[in-house]
Every structure is written in structure tokens, then in C-alpha cells.
Amino acid sequence: xxxxxxxxxxxxxxxxxxxxxxxxxxxxxxxxxxxxxxxxxxxxxxxxxxxxxxxxxxxxxxxxxxxxxxxxxxxxxxxxxxxxxxxxxxxxxxxxxxxxxxxxxxxxxxxxxxxxxxxxxxxxxxxxxxxxxxxxxxxxxxxxxxxxxxxxxxxxxxxxxxxxxxxxxxxxxxxxxxxxxxxxxxxxxxxxxxxxxxxxxxxxxxxxxxxxxxxxxxxxxxxxxxxxxxxxxxxxxxxxxxxxxxxxxxxxxxxxxxxxxxxxxxxxxxxxxxxxxxxxxxxxxxxxxxxxxxxxxxxxxxxxxxxxxxxxxxxxxxxxxxxxxxxxxxxxxxxxxxxxxxxxxxxxxxxxxxxxxxxxxxxxxxxxxxxxxxxxxxxxxxxxxxxxxxxxxxxxxxxxxxxxxxxxxxxxxxxxxxxxxxxxxxxxxxxxxxxxxxxxxxxxxxxxxxxxxxxxxxxxxxxxxxxxxxxxxxxxxxxxxxxxxxxxxxxxxxxxxxxxxxxxxxxx
Amino acid sequence: xxxxxxxxxxxxxxxxxxxxxxxxxxxxxxxxxxxxxxxxxxxxxxxxxxxxxxxxxxxxxxxxxxxxxxxxxxxxxxxxxxxxxxxxxxxxxxxxxxxxxxxxxxxxxxxxxxxxxxxxxxxxxxx
Numbered sequence: 001x002x003x004x005x006x007x008x009x010x011x012x013x014x015x016x017x018x019x020x021x022x023x024x025x026x027x028x029x030x031x032x033x034x035x036x037x038x039x040x041x042x043x044x045x046x047x048x049x050x051x052x053x054x055x056x057x058x059x060x061x062x063x064x065x066x067x068x069x070x071x072x073x074x075x076x077x078x079x080x081x082x083x084x085x086x087x088x089x090x091x092x093x094x095x096x097x098x099x100x101x102x103x104x105x106x107x108x109x110x111x112x113x114x115x116x117x118x119x120x121x122x123x124x125x126x127x128x129x130x131x132x133x134x135x136x137x138x139x140x141x142x143x144x145x146x147x148x149x150x151x152x153x154x155x156x157x158x159x160x161x162x163x164x165x166x167x168x169x170x171x172x173x174x175x176x177x178x179x180x181x182x183x184x185x186x187x188x189x190x191x192x193x194x195x196x197x198x199x200x201x202x203x204x205x206x207x208x209x210x211x212x213x214x215x216x217x218x219x220x221x222x223x224x225x226x227x228x229x230x231x232x233x234x235x236x237x238x239x240x241x242x243x244x245x246x247x248x249x250x251x252x253x254x255x256x257x258x259x260x261x262x263x264x265x266x267x268x269x270x271x272x273x274x275x276x277x278x279x280x281x282x283x284x285x286x287x288x289x290x291x292x293x294x295x296x297x298x299x300x301x302x303x304x305x306x307x308x309x310x311x312x313x314x315x316x317x318x319x320x321x322x323x324x325x326x327x328x329x330x331x332x333x334x335x336x337x338x339x340x341x342x343x344x345x346x347x348x349x350x351x352x353x354x355x356x357x358x359x360x361x362x363x364x365x366x367x368x369x370x371x372x373x374x375x376x377x378x379x380x381x382x383x384x385x386x387x388x389x390x391x392x393x394x395x396x397x398x399x400x401x402x403x404x405x406x407x408x409x410x411x412x413x414x415x416x417x418x419x420x421x422x423x424x425x426x427x428x429x430x431x432x433x434x435x436x437x438x439x440x441x442x443x444x445x446x447x448x449x450x451x452x453x454x455x456x457x458x459x460x461x462x463x464x465x466x467x468x469x470x471x472x473x474x475x476x477x478x479x480x481x482x483x484x485x486x487x488x489x490x491x492x493x494x495x496x497x498x499x500x501x502x503x504x505x506x507x508x
Numbered sequence: 509x510x511x512x513x514x515x516x517x518x519x520x521x522x523x524x525x526x527x528x529x530x531x532x533x534x535x536x537x538x539x540x541x542x543x544x545x546x547x548x549x550x551x552x553x554x555x556x557x558x559x560x561x562x563x564x565x566x567x568x569x570x571x572x573x574x575x576x577x578x579x580x581x582x583x584x585x586x587x588x589x590x591x592x593x594x595x596x597x598x599x600x601x602x603x604x605x606x607x608x609x610x611x612x613x614x615x616x617x618x619x620x621x622x623x624x625x626x627x628x629x630x631x632x633x634x635x
Contacts, residue, residue: 025620025622026591026613026618026619026620027618027619027620027621028617028618029614029617029618029619030617031554033551043551043554043555044554044558044616044617045617046558046617057626057629060632061629061630061632062629062630072513072515073513073514073515073551073555091619093619
């Protein structure tokens with residue numbers, strides 16, 4: 001019986017060899033020479049391309065890696081799984097393609113790892129399309145200047161540092177200054193204002209407890225349905241931390257390329273640079289400034305360059321980027337912060353001092369800037385927010401002078417008081433993004449002098465009362481302002497009336 | 509004496525072997541011992557086999573669960589000769605019952621694994 005079986009097998013084998021298509025069956029192979037710290041050195045595979053996927057045979061199945069160092073005698077690759085199973089002498093095969101991840105609407109509402117595998121315990125992702133993790137950025141002719149607003153719902157940002165769809169706006173600050181909170185509010189605002197913008201939140205080496213809280217909040221606010229979370233924790237291999245932003249971008253690009261709008265949040269690129277430094281040092285690339293490799297600028301520039309507003313011929317979609325950088329003791333002149341500042345179209349700088357003074361979001365009016373967002377700002381907000389930044393900066397300057405003496409003329413006193421009211425007004429609780437009309441009415445009430453008789457300490461109260469009254473009595477007007485165009489003189493006088501009525505109740 | 513790169517040494521040895529100079533193997537052994545490179549002998553052999561393929565000499569190892577007969581061996585030789593456009597194909601066969609069934613061909617730069625063992629491993633990875 002056994003002999004017959006062997007004969008049958010042998011016959012089948014002969015037939016298989018006769019029909020053998022060697023091009024398909026014979027795979028290029030090499031062997032593992034050294035392995036350790038998530039990095040593997042492979043001998044052979046002379047045909048391997050940069051960033052090509054390698055499959056390493058182990059006792060417990062196949063472990064993937066991708067080639068990063070192509071050298072004369074061997075290649076250095078970074079493992080995408082655990083190195084515990086990989087041993088020297090193991091066979092390595094070329095997969096023949098670069099790393100690809102699933103993209104498309106099937107990913108909405110899901111939490112995935114940088115390889116597109118679900119982490120949320122949900123069913124397998126059956127995406128119709130896959131896209132390479134690394135893609136070239138769209139060329140000059142395929143782009144259009146940024147002109148549509150991406151409302152964050154945060155008054156101080158939308159009024160002073162407006163962000164446009166397709167823009168790259170850096171959020172920079174020390175630890176615990178509210179960087180993630182700003183991006184979270186922005187994501188919530190997209191759902192509240194029904195903008196249709198898809199959020200891609202990319203957690204790079206973030207504490208999993210923080211990530212879990214963030215996902216819970218997104219679910220509670222009803223934002224998760226239009227959000228994709230690409231998650232990596234501090235215990236993940238450096239290779240996954242390195243890949244995460246590219247994966248998230250590939251997922252966002254799907255929507256951009258299909259005439260939709262997406263927002264990619266990279267939380268944070270400092271950890272990304274650190275992961276890349278680790279990989280580079282283990283791959284024995286020469287270290288440069290702060291031990292980062294020479295191409296750490298290119299690492300981030302090629303990533304952020306993929307965020308763009310597409311031309312009408314390409315569908316007019318957009319991918320907006322909000323990269324986050326964590327500074328040490330407010331030092332924005334360190335290597336990675338200066339790199340990313342120079343790559344992006346502006347930055348929102350968060351100050352620890354302001355944060356602990358209770359001014360939240362702790363945005364520094366002097367150091368923050370939006371280079372292209374002005375063209376994208378809604379006319380309504382622009383009409384009241386035009387002088388806000390200047391006024392606030394002047395107030396801070398005057399306020400510091402005022403500390404030295406109390407003999408101030410009435411104009412200066414008024415300016416300081418208005419500045420105090422503005423500062424109070426710009427304080428905004430978390431998870432409460434504001435719509436266009438709410439922003440317009442609030443800023444107008446202070447800048448027009450309508451709230452001049454209100455004590456600065458009662459500004460938030462007065463603002464809440466004003467918005468409540470406006471919402472109850474002026475529904476059609478608020479809808480009109482929400483459309484974004486500059487309110488007419490009649491509409492403004494209507495608003496002034498409401499402001500006057502509300503202010504009376506708060507006069508000190 | 510400047511250290512020669514492994515690639516250059518392997519190319520030279522492969523060329524000599526292809527021309528029939530059997531003494532080169534002894535010279536290589538002496539070179540490796542003299543330069544304290546004997547631990548890298550495996551890599552040198554693989555490199556030499558790589559360059560031999562470029563010179564039309566293909567070495568192949570066949571692992572199979574059961575011993576393969578001469579006709580099957582000749583068939584494999586012919587297929588490889590055609591694939592690599594090689595002048596000569598030298599076959600070494602090994603019986604390896606861990607493969608469970610099928611066979612595994614390995615040249616210096618490629619592998620063809622049709623064994624049941626590898627298919628089961630793939631299934632395990634998918635599962």
C-alpha cells in the first residue's frame with residue numbers, strides 16, 4: 001500500500017516537473033547571516049530592490065522583512081515581526097513586490113496596525129484595493145493651491161491660523177501641552193459639522209492606554225465611523241513605528257485620489273524619527289547630528305509632500321496633514337523640529353506656561369503661523385479675525401509694560417482690557433469645537449466693543465449666554481453665517497442687537 | 509597586504525573552477541586560514557556558486573522525502589539547464605524525510621520548494 005502511494009506521488013511529481021513553469025516556481029533566495037534587535041542581514045538576493053519585502057522561513061511560519069540596506073556582499077533588512085523565531089541560516093525569499101496595505105472605505109471605523117491588520121478584534125478587512133506604503137508625491141501640475149477651509153472648530157486656530165484642505169500644519173510643543181487634544185477636537189469637528197472629511201489618526205509609539213482613551217472618545221462623539229486609526233505602541237518593533245505614517249498616508253491618499261477629503265494626523269513624528277534612528281544605527285548607517293542618519297529630513301519631507309490639494313483634472317480631492325512634534329523644554333531649534341517646521345506650511349506652537357496659566361488651547365500667538373491658510377479662511381471668520389492676532393500680540397506687549405506702573409491713559413487701559421477679554425474668549429474647553437457662526441458671533445462681540453462693559457472674568461459666561469440666545473432666536477441667521485460668506489451690514493446690526501441685550505445682563 | 513573583498517575573491521575562484529583549475533580550492537583554503545576568515549567559509553562557497561552560475565555552471569541540491577531515481581534527476585537537470593542557459597548542471601541529492609512529500613531544489617540564488625512540509629507551514633501562517 002505504502003509503495004503504491006509512493007509510486008503515485010512519484011508519477012505526480014514527474015508530471016509536475018514536465019509542466020514546470022520555472023519562472024513562477026523558482027524563487028530567488030538567500031540565507032540569514034546575522035539577526036538581532038529586529039534587524040537581519042541576508043546573504044544572496046542580489047536582485048533585491050530597495051524597500052522590497054522578504055519572506056524568512058522559520059519554524060513557526062514565515063516572518064516578513066523589508067530590505068533597506070543594499071550592499072556589495074549582503075543586504076540589511078528590518079523585520080516586521082518578532083526576531084525570536086528567525087535564526088542564522090534560515091532561507092530568505094524575495095516576495096517580488098514592495099510593501100502594500102489595504103486601502104478604501106472598508107477601513108473606516110477600524111483600528112489597524114501598519115500592515116493593515118485589524119487590531120480592534122473585528123472581522124478581517126476585505127479591501128478591494130491595495131496600495132504601496134511608499135508612493136511618490138503628486139507632481140506640480142497635479143496640484144492646486146489650497147483654497148478650501150478645514151475648520152478645526154478651535155476659535156484661536158480658525159481665526160488666527162486658519163488651515164486649508166491640502167495644507168501641512170505642524171502642531172509643536174512640549175509634553176502635556178494639549179497637542180493631541182487639538183487634533184482630537186479637529187476630528188470631532190469634522191463629524192459635528194458634517195464636512196465629510198475622513199480622519200486618519202496615526203499613533204506612532206503612543207501609550208496604548210492613551211490610544212484606548214482616544215478611540216473611546218472618538219466612538220462617544222460619533223467620529224469613529226469616518227476615522228481610520230493606524231496604531232503602534234511603544235513595545236512594537238521600530239520597523240512598525242517607521243512604517244505607520246506611510247501606511248496612514250497611503251490610506252488617506254485613497255480618499256484624496258477619489259475626489260474626497262482626508263485629514264492625516266501623525267502623532268508624533270519625533271517618535272518616528274527616533275524609530276528611524278534606531279533602525280539606521282542598527283543597520284550601521286553613519287550617524288549625523290544628534291545621531292540621526294543623514295536622510296532624516298528626506299524621511300519626513302517625502303511623507304508630508306504626499307499631502308496635497310489635487311487639481312480639478314485629478315478630481316480636486318485633498319489630503320491635509322497635521323504632524324505633531326514634541327519639543328524638549330520648548331526648544332524648537334532642535335534638529336527634528338527645525339526640519340519639520342521647514343517642511344510644513346506653518347506651525348501651531350503650544351506653550352507650557354500658557355497651559356499652566358489656564359489658557360487652553362495654549363497657543364502662542366507670536367510663534368504660530370499659517371503660511372497658506374489665509375486663502376482658505378471662511379470670509380465670515382476672516383472679517384472678524386483679521387486683526388485678532390495683531391491685537392492679541394499688542395495686548396501681551398502692553399500687558400507686560402503695564403506691570404511696571406498703573407498710570408496708563410484710557411486708550412491703553414481699554415486695549416489691555418479688550419485683550420484680557422479676547423484671551424478669555426479664546427479659552428475653549430476640550431471636545432467642544434465651534435461652528436462658523438459661533439466663532440463669528442463670539443469674536444464679533446468682543447472686537448466690536450459689544451462686551452466692553454463685561455468683566456473679563458465673566459466673558460465665558462456672557463459668551464455662552466450669547467450663543468444660547470442666538471441659537472434660540474436667530475436660527476436662520478446662524479445658518480446663513482455657517483455658509484461662510486461675510487455677513488451683510490444688516491445681519492451685523494442684527495447680531496449687535498443680540499450682543500447688546502446679552503451684555504446688559506453681565507455688566508459689572 | 510590590502511584585504512580583498514569577498515566578491516572579488518569569489519569571482520576569481522569561480523572563474524578558475526570553471527576553467528578546470530582544481531588547485532584553486534586549496535589556495536582558497538590557505539587564504540581563508542591565513543586571513544582568519546575560516547568562519548566565513550559558508551558565505552565564500554555561496555558566493556562562488558553564485559558566480560559559477562554566471563559562468564554557466566549550476567550546482568543544485570535536491571532534497572526529497574524519498575530517494576529520487578536517475579530519470580527524475582535527468583529531468584530536473586534538463587529543466588535547470590534550460591532555465592539558467594547553463595553549460596553544466598551538477599546535482600547532489602539528499603533524502604530528508606522531514607519534507608513529508610514533494611521536493612526542494614536549491615541553487616545558489618534560488619529555491620523551489622514543493623514540499624508538503626513548506627505547504628503545511630504556509631497554512632499555519634495563514635491560520
